[in-house]
Amino acid sequence: MRGLNPQQREAVLYQGQSLLIVAGAGSGKTRVLTHRIAHLIATHRAWPSQILAITFTNKAANEMRERVGQLLGGAADGMWISTFHSACVRILRREISELGYNSSFTIYDTHDSRVLLKRLIKERHADTDGLTPAAAQHRISQLKNELRDADDLSRDSGGRSPLDEALIDIYRAYDHALLRANALDFDDILVQTVHLFEAFPEVRRRYQHKFRHVLVDEYQDTNKAQYELIRLLTTSADGTGPATAPERAEPRILSVDAPTLTVVGDSDQSIYAFRGADMRNIVDFEKDFPGTHVVLLEQNYRSTQRILSAANAVIGNNFDRAEKNLWSALGDGEKITAYAGYTAHDEAQFVADRIDDLHQDGLDYRDVAVFYRTNAQTRALEEIFVRAGIPYRLIGGTKFYDRAEVKDALAYLVAIANPVDDLSVRRILNVPKRGIGPTTEQRLVMFAEQQRLDLPAALTRAAEIGLGPKVTQAMTSLGGAIVDARTALAEDRLDEVVGRFFEHIGIIEVLRSSLDAQDQARAENLEEFLSQLTDYVDKHPDASMVDFLTEVQLTAAADDLDDESGTVSLMTLHTAKGLEYPAVFITGLEEGLLPHQMSIDEIGGLAEERRLFYVGITRARRRLFLSLAINRTVFGQTRDQLPSRFLDEIPGELIEWRQHPDEIGANRRGISWGGSQRAGDDDFEADGGWGASARSHGSRSKRSGAAHAWANEIGVGSTPKTELHLAAGDRIRHKSFGEGTVEELTGKGAKQVAAVRFDSGQRKKLVVALAPIEAL
DNA sequence: GGTTTGTTAGTTTTT
DNA sequence: CTAACAAACC
Numbered sequence: 001m002r003g004l005n006p007q008q009r010e011a012v013l014y015q016g017q018s019l020l021i022v023a024g025a026g027s028g029k030t031r032v033l034t035h036r037i038a039h040l041i042a043t044h045r046a047w048p049s050q051i052l053a054i055t056f057t058n059k060a061a062n063e064m065r066e067r068v069g070q071l072l073g074g075a076a077d078g079m080w081i082s083t084f085h086s087a088c089v090r091i092l093r094r095e096i097s098e099l100g101y102n103s104s105f106t107i108y109d110t111h112d113s114r115v116l117l118k119r120l121i122k123e124r125h126a127d128t129d130g131l132t133p134a135a136a137q138h139r140i141s142q143l144k145n146e147l148r149d150a151d152d153l154s155r156d157s158g159g160r161s162p163l164d165e166a167l168i169d170i171y172r173a174y175d176h177a178l179l180r181a182n183a184l185d186f187d188d189i190l191v192q193t194v195h196l197f198e199a200f201p202e203v204r205r206r207y208q209h210k211f212r213h214v215l216v217d218e219y220q221d222t223n224k225a226q227y228e229l230i231r232l233l234t235t236s237a238d239g240t241g242p243a244t245a246p247e248r249a250e251p252r253i254l255s256v257d258a259p260t261l262t263v264v265g266d267s268d269q270s271i272y273a274f275r276g277a278d279m280r281n282i283v284d285f286e287k288d289f290p291g292t293h294v295v296l297l298e299q300n301y302r303s304t305q306r307i308l309s310a311a312n313a314v315i316g317n318n319f320d321r322a323e324k325n326l327w328s329a330l331g332d333g334e335k336i337t338a339y340a341g342y343t344a345h346d347e348a349q350f351v352a353d354r355i356d357d358l359h360q361d362g363l364d365y366r367d368v369a370v371f372y373r374t375n376a377q378t379r380a381l382e383e384i385f386v387r388a389g390i391p392y393r394l395i396g397g398t399k400f401y402d403r404a405e406v407k408d409a410l411a412y413l414v415a416i417a418n419p420v421d422d423l424s425v426r427r428i429l430n431v432p433k434r435g436i437g438p439t440t441e442q443r444l445v446m447f448a449e450q451q452r453l454d455l456p457a458a459l460t461r462a463a464e465i466g467l468g469p470k471v472t473q474a475m476t477s478l479g480g481a482i483v484d485a486r487t488a489l490a491e492d493r494l495d496e497v498v499g500r501f502f503e504h505i506g507i508i509e510v511l512r513s514s515l516d517a518q519d520q521a522r523a524e525n526l527e528e529f530l531s532q533l534t535d536y537v538d539k540h541p542d543a544s545m546v547d548f549l550t551e552v553q554l555t556a557a558a559d560d561l562d563d564e565s566g567t568v569s570l571m572t573l574h575t576a577k578g579l580e581y582p583a584v585f586i587t588g589l590e591e592g593l594l595p596h597q598m599s600i601d602e603i604g605g606l607a608e609e610r611r612l613f614y615v616g617i618t619r620a621r622r623r624l625f626l627s628l629a630i631n632r633t634v635f636g637q638t639r640d641q642l643p644s645r646f647l648d649e650i651p652g653e654l655i656e657w658r659q660h661p662d663e664i665g666a667n668r669r670g671i672s673w674g675g676s677q678r679a680g681d682d683d684f685e686a687d688g689g690w691g692a693s694a695r696s697h698g699s700r701s702k703r704s705g706a707a708h709a710w711a712n713e714i715g716v717g718s719t720p721k722t723e724l725h726l727a728a729g730d731r732i733r734h735k736s737f738g739e740g741t742v743e744e745l746t747g748k749g750a751k752q753v754a755a756v757r758f759d760s761g762q763r764k765k766l767v768v769a770l771a772p773i774e775a776l
Numbered sequence: 777g778g779t780t781t782g783t784t785a786g787t788t789t790t791t
Numbered sequence: 792c793t794a795a796c797a798a799a800c801c
Contacts, residue, residue, distance in 0.1 A: 058791095275791075636792045
């Protein structure tokens with residue numbers, strides 16, 4: 001209990017049935033949770049295996065496990081500390097046969113499920129109704145998060161448009177296809193677990209009996225399905241707990257035997273409404289679980305007072321929220337530094353310069369983070385950071401496992417582990433190219449249906465389809481390889497089987513011998529994939545192929561954050577949740593970006609954007625930097641940007657402007673700068689008319705002033721070299737690659753690209769106008 | 777069936 | 792601007 005304040009101590013010690021910890025940003029909630037778990041175990045109120053703790057990311061889960069382990073001196077094994085999704089998959093792998101799936105089910109990510117939907121829509125010609133795959137996916141995901149399936153929808157009476165009908169149809173077909181493929185999408189992982197507990201009370205009772213204490217972090221970002229899951233786990237299954245969900249207003253009586261429930265959250269940090277998160281879960285918690293004890297944590301141990309004051313001022317503009325004031329004992333700290341740049345590159349240069357300063361003053365690169373609203377904003381930052389020599393890492397964005405070639409590799413593993421997953425098998429039919437086009441694929445699928453075979457089995461009998469000898473041979477061989485690999489899994493190490501398998505089908509070899517420079521990188525990615533697999537098997541000798549796939553598919557962007565790397569971290573504001581850094585940059589503080597254009601017309605959208613900004617601000621411990629660009633290239637063309645309305649919400653005396661938007665002729669929204677606060681009424685702000693109507697001529701004159709900034713951009717300012725006229729067969733010398741022969745020339749003028757085979761054996765594609773090459 | 781070229785549509789945030 | 796798609800060509 002040492003080092004805990006009275007409120008924290010109270011939260012750790014409370015012994016009743018349900019506890020709500022309202023924890024402001026930086027108030028030590030992780031500390032409280034870990035101590036509470038450790039205390040439960042240390043006082044023999046629970047065995048480690050009786051603890052279920054839900055966190056938002058796998059990384060948070062690992063951290064928590066480690067910290068509890070430290071407190072207890074290592075007796076933490078057997079605790080379930082994981083995300084909702086991981087915990088549910090773990091349960092489903094054991095129990096899902098009750099629901100008609102097989103325990104080696106595969107998990108579809110958003111991309112997979114979109115491909116499936118696209119196919120279904122096409123087959124049904126539902127696109128004529130104006131149903132796009134993306135829209136259908138979004139709607140279905142929303143519905144699943146609300147625990148509504150296609151049958152529920154069709155039971156609804158009342159007028160339905162043709163579009164609604166089409167959606168119901170597609171939704172039903174989609175779920176059916178998933179079941180047939182023995183696959184679950186992200187939402188199903190939660191939904192099917194809820195189904196399991198509802199339909200099989202004895203299973204539910206078993207897990208209730210197992211978990212005596214349930215703890216949920218980031219409770220403000222739970223959705224309906226997650227809420228229902230918690231309810232099913234923590235309220236009595238016998239008698240009072242009906243199989244169907246009662247109306248949410250109905251009070252829930254916790255029987256003495258029910259597990260205890262602890263939730264931690266902060267409604268000001270709810271930023272996942274777009275994913276179905278429902279703040280009512282935390283707001284109504286006391287109603288839902290009567291007798292709840294509430295603890296408020298308001299002292300912030302993370303940030304300086306100036307940073308907190310800014311955060312408080314911003315979030316204070318959200319009406320309809322519980323008053324809460326964070327305070328800090330860490331002193332005022334320094335002012336917030338702000339900068340308005342001419343362009344995104346200018347802005348990035350400011351960020352780079354300040355990081356340089358900080359580094360000079362002894363701050364480690366790893367202690368710096370740069371946040372942005374959209375992933376598209378990374379480009380300028382990356383370009384400038386490379387030039388400035390600042391080591392950085394992108395957290396999130398396109399993940400390693402999202403790359404096409406890696407997804408191919410994964411699809412192969414799925415084909416081996418779960419052969420009924422048509423989507424995955426079809427993905428790899430012709431990778432690498434083996435002459436199986438759409439027509440052949442169709443014939444194969446029909447053959448498989450007739451013979452009631454899964455696709456790999458059908459491949460082994462391709463001779464019966466009556467295709468040409470070449471294709472038939474290729475198909476039989478592929479099918480045989482998949483079946484053999486499955487058999488080999490029983491005997492040999494997973495990574496060895498996969499390694500041999502890849503060698504056999506030549507997937508890496510084909511890329512290696514390709515002329516396309518990108519293919520070399522792809523081959524390297526596949527080799528990296530194999531070495532990650534080997535690492536995994538070394539770490540988990542008993543793990544199956546399915547275990548590996550699960551881990552890969554549930555691993556989020558924020559999970560592979562490695563604090564030891566000594567680099568600046570770049571990430572979206574969403575990814576930043578739950579993290580903290582001594583120095584934080586929030587970039588792109590412009591109307592249309594933060595708040596994002598898409599959110600401005602949405603109900604509650606502006607309030608959520610404000611919370612997102614609030615989350616960003618409160619990640620900072622000592623230094624906070626805010627920046628924007630008054631000219632930003634979006635959509636391929638340059639646009640004038642207005643400073644974000646959120647900047648107005650920070651009291652002027654907290655900010656020191658290095659370059660004020662007014663100095664460089666930024667457009668204004670027709671209100672005074674840094675002056676009196678506007679009433680933070682969403683409806684009032686949401687008219688958004690200022691942006692368009694106040695668009696003035698101010699920006700034109702600044703073009704000349706911007707010239708300096710432009711010179712900062714990559715490429716501009718470097719002297720164009722004399723034009724090179726090359727032809728295939730010409731010999732050239734490259735500054736770093738040495739001498740080589742031009743093999744091929746494509747494009748013309750400034751965009752001409754030469755494919756060069758260097759004497760070292762390397763092949764490269766080079767932009768003739770830019771590459772440091774000379775003719776020999 | 778494979779490859780290249782041209783066209784078009786779409787870009788918020790993510791377990 | 793890019794990625795995904797379709798059409799035209801080999």
